Amino acid sequence: MSVYKLFNSTESKIQYSLFTQDAVEWLRTIHDGSVDLVVTDPPYESLEKHRAVGTTTRLKNSKSSSNDWFEIFRNERFEELFSEIYRVLGKNSHFYLFCDQETAFIAKPIAESVGFKFWKPIVWDKMKIGMGYHYRARYEFILFFEKGKRKLNDLSIPDVLQVPRVYRGYPTEKPVELMEILVKQSSSETELVIDPFMGSGPVGLASLQNNRCFWGNDLSSNAIEVTEQRLNALKFK
Numbered sequence: 001m002s003v004y005k006l007f008n009s010t011e012s013k014i015q016y017s018l019f020t021q022d023a024v025e026w027l028r029t030i031h032d033g034s035v036d037l038v039v040t041d042p043p044y045e046s047l048e049k050h051r052a053v054g055t056t057t058r059l060k061n062s063k064s065s066s067n068d069w070f071e072i073f074r075n076e077r078f079e080e081l082f083s084e085i086y087r088v089l090g091k092n093s094h095f096y097l098f099c100d101q102e103t104a105f106i107a108k109p110i111a112e113s114v115g116f117k118f119w120k121p122i123v124w125d126k127m128k129i130g131m132g133y134h135y136r137a138r139y140e141f142i143l144f145f146e147k148g149k150r151k152l153n154d155l156s157i158p159d160v161l162q163v164p165r166v167y168r169g170y171p172t173e174k175p176v177e178l179m180e181i182l183v184k185q186s187s188s189e190t191e192l193v194i195d196p197f198m199g200s201g202p203v204g205l206a207s208l209q210n211n212r213c214f215w216g217n218d219l220s221s222n223a224i225e226v227t228e229q230r231l232n233a234l235k236f237k
Contacts, residue, residue, distance in 0.1 A: 016204060016214040016231055020224050023196035024077065026217040027084035035088045036191035037212075039182050039203045041098035041174055042073040042081070071219055073197070075103070078110045081196070086114050088194075092148035094186035096122075098174065104141050116145040124178060126165035142182070152185045170200035170226060179206035187212055201227030208234055 019026055023042070073081075085095055095116060099107055104121060112118055122142040130137040142161075163178040179202045187193055189211040195203040198216035204227055207214040216227060 016208060016216070018198075018204075018224050018227060018231075019215070019217040020219060020221055021217055022219065023073065023217060024080050024084055027081070027088055027196060030088045030194075030215075032087055033090045034192065035194050035215075036090055036093055037095075037183065037187040037193045038085050038089060038093075038195070039096045039179060039193065040195045040197050041172065041199065042197045043071065043172070044099055044103040045072055045075045046100055046102040075106050078107055079114065082107075082111045082116065083114045085196075086116060086147060089147045092150040093146070094150055095145040095147065096182050096186070097143040097145070098124075099141055099143060101141060104143060107143060111143070111145055116147060119144045119146060120159060123160045125160055125162045127162055128165055128167075130165070150186065153188075154185060157181065157185060170223075173200050174202050176202045176205045176209075179203045180210060183207055183210055183212060198227055199223055201230050204231055205234070 021029075089095065095111075097107060097111070108118055122144050124140045124142055126138055126140065128138070161178060161181055163175050163181075166173040166175050183193055183203070183206045187207075190213065192213045192215065193203060193207040194215045194217075195201075196217050198204060198218045199220075200223060201216060204214040204216050208231060214231075218224060218227075
């Protein structure tokens with residue numbers, strides 16, 4: 001099932017499309033080399049371990065959110081995911097993957113094996129302490145990959161991004177301000193940004209607010225509903 005909408009800004013017409021499908025299957029419907037940037041935050045497997053030992057507040061039905069916990073994307077599927085992302089990206093483009101420190105060690109060599117160049121882990125400093133026992137969590141990694149060669153738009157941006165985390169939002173919601181940094185760094189106006197695990201749509205908001213096109217996908221019908229409402233609300237600002 002897919003949902004299609006057209007966003008009209010004052011300067012131009014910016015297109016966005018939302019889909020609810022398995023991420024890999026969705027990527028297989030996209031033409032080779034047709035995407036300019038991928039920014040995504042998959043529900044990685046180690047989240048289940050954190051839930052089991054109580055180092056995350058996100059339960060199956062979280063008291064801090066009305067949204068159910070999402071379906072986990074298994075580590076064993078990273079190779080097919082990264083292969084499809086590499087295929088759909090244009091010749092000179094970037095790919096950002098949100099993950100924890102455990103998943104980073106698994107994802108990096110797999111992404112390199114399908115053709116990506118790994119530049120570095122960017123650190124997202126959430127500026128507020130989180131859950132945990134052995135030094136409580138305050139940061140998350142954003143793995144920065146490249147296909148071909150593309151220059152960042154602003155070379156003054158550091159590799160530690162200080163943006164406050166979203167409190168009591170959608171499960172593992174990321175701030176739009178954080179996504180804006182990545183979108184503005186690695187794409188140009190009217191280019192196509194996609195997110196195969198879009199959640200509540202912060203990548204979409206960052207893209208549309210900066211005159212990019214956006215395609216988003218998520219297995220959750222609730223994610224589709226929340227994201228559509230947020231994107232539609234931009235028309236009234």
